[in-house]
Amino acid sequence: MEEKTNVLEVRDLSVSYTVANVKTHVLENVNFSVEKGKSVGIVGESGCGKTTTMRAILNVLPSNGTVESGEILYNGENILNMPNNKLQDYRQKGAGMIFQDPSSALNPVISIRNQFLEALKYAHKDKKLTKAQLLEKAAKALEQVSLADPDRILNSYPFQLSGGMRQRVCIAITLAAERQILLADEPGTALDVTIQDQILRLIKSLVEAGELSVIMVTHSLGVIRQVTTAVNIMYAGTIVEGGDTKEVFGHPMHPYTQALMDCLPKLTGNGIAKGIPGRIPDYSSPPGGCRFAPRCPYVTDRCLNEKPVPHETGGGHWTSCFKAEEGR
Amino acid sequence: MKAEQKEAMIKNWYKFSAGGVSVIGLAIVLLIILLAVFAPVIAPYPEDAGAVVKFAESSQAPSMEHIMGTDTMGRDVFSRLLISLRGSLLMGVLVLAIAVPVGFVVGVLAGYYKDTWVETVLMRIVDIFLSVPALVLALAIAAILEPNLRNSMIAITIMWWPWYARLSFGVASSLRTENYIVYAELTGAKLSHIIFKEFLPNTFDQILTKMTLDMGYVICMGATLSFVGLGEQPPMPALGNMINDGVKFLPEMWWLAIYPAVTIIIIVLGFNLLGDGVGNIFNVEGK
Amino acid sequence: MSLLKSILKRLASALVVLLGLTIIIFVLMRIVPGDPARLALGANVTEDVLEKYREANHLNESLPMQYVYWLTGALRGDFGMSAVTKRAVIQDITDFAPATIELVLWAGFPPILAALFLGVTSAQHKNKWQDYLCRFLGYIFVATPTFVFAVLFVLVFGYWLPVMPTIGGRLSPSFVIPDITGLYVLDALLGGQPAAAWDAFLHLLFPALALALGKTMQEARITRSSMLQNADKDYITMVTSQGVPQSVVNRKFLLKPSVIPTVTIIGMDIATMFGNAFLVERIFNWPGLSSYGMTAILNKDTNAVCAVVLIIGLAFTLTSIAVDIVAMILDPRMRQKRTR
Numbered sequence: 040m041e042e043k044t045n046v047l048e049v050r051d052l053s054v055s056y057t058v059a060n061v062k063t064h065v066l067e068n069v070n071f072s073v074e075k076g077k078s079v080g081i082v083g084e085s086g087c088g089k090t091t092t093m094r095a096i097l098n099v100l101p102s103n104g105t106v107e108s109g110e111i112l113y114n115g116e117n118i119l120n121m122p123n124n125k126l127q128d129y130r131q132k133g134a135g136m137i138f139q140d141p142s143s144a145l146n147p148v149i150s151i152r153n154q155f156l157e158a159l160k161y162a163h164k165d166k167k168l169t170k171a172q173l174l175e176k177a178a179k180a181l182e183q184v185s186l187a188d189p190d191r192i193l194n195s196y197p198f199q200l201s202g203g204m205r206q207r208v209c210i211a212i213t214l215a216a217e218r219q220i221l222l223a224d225e226p227g228t229a230l231d232v233t234i235q236d237q238i239l240r241l242i243k244s245l246v247e248a249g250e251l252s253v254i255m256v257t258h259s260l261g262v263i264r265q266v267t268t269a270v271n272i273m274y275a276g277t278i279v280e281g282g283d284t285k286e287v288f289g290h291p292m293h294p295y296t297q298a299l300m301d302c303l304p305k306l307t308g309n310g311i312a313k314g315i316p317g318r319i320p321d322y323s324s325p326p327g328g329c330r331f332a333p334r335c336p337y338v339t340d341r342c343l344n345e346k347p348v349p350h351e352t353g354g355g356h357w358t359s360c361f362k363a364e365e366g367r
Numbered sequence: 368m369k370a371e372q373k374e375a376m377i378k379n380w381y382k383f384s385a386g387g388v389s390v391i392g393l394a395i396v397l398l399i400i401l402l403a404v405f406a407p408v409i410a411p412y413p414e415d416a417g418a419v420v421k422f423a424e425s426s427q428a429p430s431m432e433h434i435m436g437t438d439t440m441g442r443d444v445f446s447r448l449l450i451s452l453r454g455s456l457l458m459g460v461l462v463l464a465i466a467v468p469v470g471f472v473v474g475v476l477a478g479y480y481k482d483t484w485v486e487t488v489l490m491r492i493v494d495i496f497l498s499v500p501a502l503v504l505a506l507a508i509a510a511i512l513e514p515n516l517r518n519s520m521i522a523i524t525i526m527w528w529p530w531y532a533r534l535s536f537g538v539a540s541s542l543r544t545e546n547y548i549v550y551a552e553l554t555g556a557k558l559s560h561i562i563f564k565e566f567l568p569n570t571f572d573q574i575l576t577k578m579t580l581d582m583g584y585v586i587c588m589g590a591t592l593s594f595v596g597l598g599e600q601p602p603m604p605a606l607g608n609m610i611n612d613g614v615k616f617l618p619e620m621w622w623l624a625i626y627p628a629v630t631i632i633i634i635v636l637g638f639n640l641l642g643d644g645v646g647n648i649f650n651v652e653g654k
Numbered sequence: 655m656s657l658l659k660s661i662l663k664r665l666a667s668a669l670v671v672l673l674g675l676t677i678i679i680f681v682l683m684r685i686v687p688g689d690p691a692r693l694a695l696g697a698n699v700t701e702d703v704l705e706k707y708r709e710a711n712h713l714n715e716s717l718p719m720q721y722v723y724w725l726t727g728a729l730r731g732d733f734g735m736s737a738v739t740k741r742a743v744i745q746d747i748t749d750f751a752p753a754t755i756e757l758v759l760w761a762g763f764p765p766i767l768a769a770l771f772l773g774v775t776s777a778q779h780k781n782k783w784q785d786y787l788c789r790f791l792g793y794i795f796v797a798t799p800t801f802v803f804a805v806l807f808v809l810v811f812g813y814w815l816p817v818m819p820t821i822g823g824r825l826s827p828s829f830v831i832p833d834i835t836g837l838y839v840l841d842a843l844l845g846g847q848p849a850a851a852w853d854a855f856l857h858l859l860f861p862a863l864a865l866a867l868g869k870t871m872q873e874a875r876i877t878r879s880s881m882l883q884n885a886d887k888d889y890i891t892m893v894t895s896q897g898v899p900q901s902v903v904n905r906k907f908l909l910k911p912s913v914i915p916t917v918t919i920i921g922m923d924i925a926t927m928f929g930n931a932f933l934v935e936r937i938f939n940w941p942g943l944s945s946y947g948m949t950a951i952l953n954k955d956t957n958a959v960c961a962v963v964l965i966i967g968l969a970f971t972l973t974s975i976a977v978d979i980v981a982m983i984l985d986p987r988m989r990q991k992r993t994r
Contacts, residue, residue, distance in 0.1 A: 059381055097895040101886055123900075131897030143888040148911045148985050157906065158896045196986040209892075216896065388793070494667070495674035499967040500929025503947070504678075507959055510951040511686050587799045591933060594801055595948065614805055614937075618813035625809075628802045636797035 045112075046252050047096070047134065047220055048072040052109035054091055054100065054276075056322075063322035065091050066276045067330070069109070070349070073220065078246045078253035080263035080284065082299070083273035086319055089256040090139060092273075093222045096254070097136055098126060131161045134220035135213045139228075141206035145197040152177075152193040155212055162216035180215035181208070185237055203230050210238060214245075220252045221245075239266055260299065264288065272296045275319050275330040282356030292352060292363045294335050329360070337362050382648045389644025395637030403452035410446035418602035429622055436622035438612065444626055447604035451627070454516055454605055455634065458589040459582040462524045467578060470531025475566045477532070478539025490536060493529040501526040502588065509597040516605070519598040523588055527581070534577060538570045572649035579645045583638030590631050606631050660988075661979055668971045675967045676728065679960045680721050686956055693954065694737050733961035738953050743961045746946060751965070752836025753824055754931055754942035759837070760858050761865035762924035769870045770913060773877025780882060788874060795871040800930040803864040804937035811860055819856050822939030826853050861938040865930055869923040873916050880912045914985045921977025925970040 054066040066088045073079045081089050094100050096111055098118055110117040113133050118126060138144035146154060155177040156170065163173065178189035184207040186192050197205055210226060226238060243266050245251040255266055263270055263284060271281040272293065280293040291297045317334035326332050332342040339361065347359040384390050407413045411432075421441030429436045435444035477489040496504070501523075508522035542548060542565075551561055586606075592598045593607030601608060606627045613623030645651075686693070691704045691713060708714050711734065712723040727733065733743035776788040811818045819826055824838050829850040831842045839858065842851035884890060885908060893907050894900070928944070935945035947962035949955075982988045 059378075059385075094891070094895075099891045099895045101891075127897045127899060129897070130895055136892075136895055138888055138892055140888060144892045146889040146893070146907055146911065147987060148914065149907065150986075154893075157893065157898055157902070161897050161899075198987050212896075491667075491670060491674060494671045495678060498668075498671045498675050498971050499963060500926050500970060502926075502929035502932060503963055503966055506932060506948070506951050507682060507963055510954060510959070511682055583797065591799060591801055595933070595936070595952065610802070610805060614808075617805075617809050621809065624805055628805060631802060632794065632798050635799070636793060639793065639797055 044075045045072040046075045046114065047254075048112040049092070049096065050110050050112065052092070052095060052111065053107040054088075054095055055105055055107050056101070057103050057105070061323045064107075064276065064325055065104075065322050066095070067325070069273075069276070069278055071271045071278060071281060073252050073254055074269075075219075075252055076246065076249045077269065078243070078255055078267045080255045080257065080267035080270040081273050081278075082257060082260060082263055082270060084258060084319060087273050088276040089273060090224055091276075093136055093224050093254070093256055096222060097130060097134060127161075131164065131216070132218055134222060135162075135216050135218040136222040137210050137213045137224060137226050139224040141209045142197075142202060144209050145205055147197055149196075150193070151195050151197070151200075151208055155193065155215065158212050159215055162218065176215045176217075177211070180211035183214065183241055184208075184211045185234055186211070203234065206230060207234070207238075214241075217250075220254070222254045222256070224256045225258070226255070242266060260288070272299070275325065276322065277330050277359065279331065279360065280356075280358040283354065286354055286356045290356070292356075292358045293331075293360045294337055294362065295331050296358075379648050383644040385647055388640050389647065392637050392640025392642075392644060395633060396641050399452060399634055399637060400456065402449055403456045406449040406453055410443075410449045412443040412446040413450070415442035415446045416450040416604055426620060428620075435626045436620070438623055439616070439620075444609075444622060447609060448606075448627060448630055451599075451604040451606050451609065452630075452634075454599055454603075455586045455589060458516070458520050458523070459585045461520055462527055462585045462589075463578055463581060465524050466527035467531050467574060470528035470533075471535045471567070471570065471574065472562065473528070474532035474535025474537075475539040475562050475570070478536045478541075479543050479561065479566070481540045481543060486540075489532070493532045493536075496526065496529040497533070502591065505588065505592065506595070506597065509592050514597045514600060516593075516599040516603075519589060519592045522592070522597075523585060527585065530581075531574065531577070534573055535566070535570050538573065539566050542566065542569055573651050576642055576646040576649060576651040579638060580642035581638075583635035583642075586638075587631060587635050657982055660982055661975075664975055664978055668975055672967060672971060676725055676964060677721070679963055680724055683724075683956045683960050684717065684720075686954065690956065693956065694735070728961070728964065734957035736950070736958045737955045738949060738958065743958050746958065747943060747961060747965060750941065750943040750946045753940060754928070754935065754944050755969075756824075756837040756839070757858065757861055757865065757931060757935070757940060757942060758924065758927045760839075761862040761927055762920075765866040765870040766873065766916075766920060769873035770877055770916065772871075772874035773916070774881060774909070776874065776878040777881035777885070785878075788878070792871040792875045795867050796875070798868060800864060800868060801933040801937060803867055804861070804934045807860045807864050808937060817856075818860055819853060824854060824857050824941065825850065826857075829853055861934050861940050864934050864938075865927050869927070873920060873923065876919060877913060877916045880915045881908065884908055884912050910984065914981060917977060917984060918981050921974040921981075924977070925973045928966045928969055 049069055049071050052066055052069040053064065055062050055064050057063075069088075069092060071079065071081070081092065083089055091100070091104070094104070095106060096118075098111075098121075100106070106119055109119075111119055113129055116125075118129055118133075121129065145151070152174070156173055159168075159173045159176060163176070168176075174193070177193060181189040181192055186204060186207050192200070192204070192208065197208075200208065207230070213221065221242065223242065226235075226242070228235075230238070239262060242251070242253060242255075246253055246266075253266070255263065257263060267284050269282065270284045270287050271278045272287070272295065273279070274295045280287060280291070280296045287296065288300070291300050320326055320330055320333060326343065327346075328344045329335070329342045329347050332338045335342065341361050345361075347361050347364070349357045349359050350364040351357045352363065402409065410416075419440065419442055421437075423441065424433070424437050425439050425441035427433055427437045427441075433443050433445065435448065437443055438447075473489050473493065477486045477493075480486050505519075505522040505526045508525055509519050512518035512521065548561065548565055551565055556564075589598060590605070590607035590610075593605040594611050596608070596611065598607055599605035601612075609627040610624050610631075613620065613625070613627070616623055684690075689704070691707045691711070695704065695707060712720055715723070731744045733747075735741065736743045736746055739746055772788050776785045779785045807818075825831065825842075829842070829847065831838060831847055831850050831854075832845040834841045834844050838854035839851050842848070842854055890903060890908055893903050898907075931940075931942065931944035932948045934940065935942045936948050939945070943962060943965065947959065947966070950958035950962060978988075
């Protein structure tokens with residue numbers, strides 16, 4: 040029964056990039072799903088593959104990225120081999136993304152108004168809305184993200200807005216499309232705390248109203264705790280632990296999750312590196328066994344040579360770790 | 368440390384050769400330099416670079432003895448071409464050796480003193496030189512001076528430095544509010560320190576890329592001046608005056624004009640390809 | 655409003671620059687070794703005649719005063735007499751300028767479309783044969799000096815495959831066309847003589863190609879690389895991810911930011927053509943301002959040299975202003991940037 044309510048499922052997704060003729064295996068067998076009307080978090084350090092996962096979900100990987108294996112199911116259909124018109128349909132009404140870097144996500148030579156109109160025209164194409172109605176939606180979305188003077192914003196070009204305003208415009212464009220799924224990649228990191236909080240509340244309220252399913256990508260455990268009901272812990276392109284947010288945070292089982300919790304007070308962009316010895320492995324030649332093994336305090340020979348598989352510990356909580364599996 | 372340097376070099380070589388063709392450019396440029404340096408040794412008839420007349424061998428089509436034929440004086444075109452490479456390369460090196468430092472200092476000063484009279488004066492002067500096609504003013508200057516190789520270099524240098532001034536100005540005016548510049552000022556660094564220790568390393572990538580490309584273009588402009596008789600004077604060979612001599616005998620004695628023309632194309636092509644590769648190392652968009 | 659202000663600012667700074675150019679030209683003119691009066695009149699005139707010439711041309715005044723006289727003359731269109739043609743320089747210029755303008759117009763504008771087409775095609779077929787062909791030709795053509803193109807064209811299309819009507823001139827002598835604009839192709843069409851227009855076009859074709867080829871391929875290369883660079887930008891990924899169809903993404907979101915770099919260098923390129931025309935006109939015997947200027951330079955005809963350099967500086971400056979305005983219209987960011 041639970042299976043049926045999943046709007047999005049990522050199954051065994053592996054993605055590689057080719058940089059300087061070298062293949063780097065960025066994502067390895069990523070599995071997770073999003074239930075309708077729920078919000079799921081993905082947590083991990085910078086560079087662990089969160090953004091790549093988001094881009095793969097919309098099938099907009101950079102030109103040097105390839106999906107090696109796996110499928111991404113939207114209402115049961117794999118978007119990775121959809122015909123073009125269906126894929127467009129899915130992007131228009133299925134899932135939309137708030138980009139991490141707002142300064143580069145807006146076209147520098149097109150007015151905000153036209154960027155809204157183009158995006159909304161396709162997102163709402165079935166409703167046959169007039170231009171005025173689309174602009175009304177745009178203005179409403181701008182107000183929702185606390186931009187007070189929508190008319191002025193719509194008449195501007197991106198370079199005339201501050202960084203925080205641009206980020207909120209990006210969020211508004213994505214929200215105004217009213218899609219089923221929202222992919223939020225570090226939303227609001229460039230904003231001041233009060234506005235970020237407002238936007239998180241807005242997203243949360245939309246989820247609670249049952250209108251929206253959300254995948255929230257962040258390195259901030261606080262944001263995850265505030266907004267999501269389920270969480271996946273990502274390390275070096277693999278998901279090491281997942282389950283109900285409260286459960287995972289209350290009883291972390293993977294050594295990496297435990298380490299994350301331990302360095303919570305100083306958890307910022309690069310604080311983790313100080314908190315957990317070692318660094319994310321080289322993706323061009325990742326460790327043969329568990330990817331966390333080189334940094335893991337509980338490492339055994341098995342960890343170095345064998346890949347751990349997900350191990351259910353009850354209540355939908357699971358982890359990929361031999362330590363948990365062996366009950367050490 | 369050693370290993371890191373090696374790794375950095377491998378990485379740079381990878382970036383350099385990523386375009387594929389930069390390696391060809393490097394090969395062309397190395398070949399041209401070697402040919403120019405050893406021209407007197409390689410040239411089969413080195414004496415033909417001067418005022419020599421060998422009527423018995425005049426106007427011969429390419430053959431085994433004269434692989435690029437001979438001119439109306441019976442001089443070996445291949446030998447003259449090899450010797451002319453020296454003047455061309457010398458011109459490229461000398462023009463840039465003067466134009467680049469002058470342009471850099473002017474541009475950085477203007478950028479550093481942005482929004483003051485220093486910038487206004489310096490950049491207006493730069494603009495004036497850029498307000499007329501370089502070739503036109505270079506022709507005019509070269510014509511007013513006595514026509515010879517040295518004066519054609521002077522004329523080209525006068526027209527070339529403003530480009531480097533503009534480039535350095537762009538970099539310096541965007542960097543001058545950076546913290547490390549402000550810090551240097553606060554600790555009482557001298558102006559020369561700020562220019563050469565702070566701005567120079569930050570402009571270096573772009574300047575080096577542009578210099579590589581410009582070697583070809585300077586040689587090209589030098590050939591243009593000598594084509595109209597405002598460079599190296601006969602009987603000494605230069606790429607431009609050899610073409611000019613050859614044009615009079617088209618189409619029958621095509622080898623007189625074609626070989627020097629193709630040589631110029633290869634030289635400029637070589638430096639262009641090399642410059643693209645250098646730009647790739649520094650992520651500088653070549654232009 | 656801000657657009658208009660930027661344009662006015664641009665014009666004002668151009669005025670200052672042109673004034674500076676007149677100073678440089680004047681200084682150059684006075685550096686010429688020898689007595690200007692003697693240079694103008696030749697060796698076999700008496701001292702009396704020379705003195706009269708000096709008096710008439712203010713050559714006895716101080717240099718700054720001479721400059722003022724020269725400048726005020728130049729502003730009225732009086733550049734003195736040409737030592738070569740023995741006519742007023744301004745008359746020579748008005749006679750010869752239309753030929754150069756026609757040549758540069760043809761070499762400058764139609765090829766832009768070719769450059770954009772090649773650049774976009776090349777980018778869309780990245781690493782396929784179309785792309786390799788464009789890039790290969792691009793490298794070769796960019797490396798070829800204009801005068802080498804001209805020489806090769808004369809050899810190939812003048813002698814080997816004689817498709818050029820004649821070498822030299824703008825029109826075959828059998829045609830007589832009305833003098834309306836001075837641009838022969840246009841005049842012939844206005845006069846209802848399509849055959850003459852075609853003949854004038856054939857005369858133009860190879861000089862214009864020689865002028866244009868290198869620049870065109872350069873522009874194509876820049877278009878290609880900015881298309882490819884922008885295609886991976888977040889703002890393109892963003893609209894693609896919003897389900898905007900690929901053709902709309904390319905047309906509305908990718909093309910505009912990608913052609914801006916091309917547009918900004920087109921100004922420079924067209925302006926440079928006025929310089930390269932010096933050689934092309936000479937090699938093709940094109941009776942234009944540039945070949946007039948070239949003759950003047952080689953004969954040290956200072957009055958004519960100064961006038962030609964000044965006129966070309968003016969044309970150069972006006973062209974780059976026009977292109978800057980187009981760029982400002984295309985790119986809102988440029989309206990705020992310091993113009994220069």
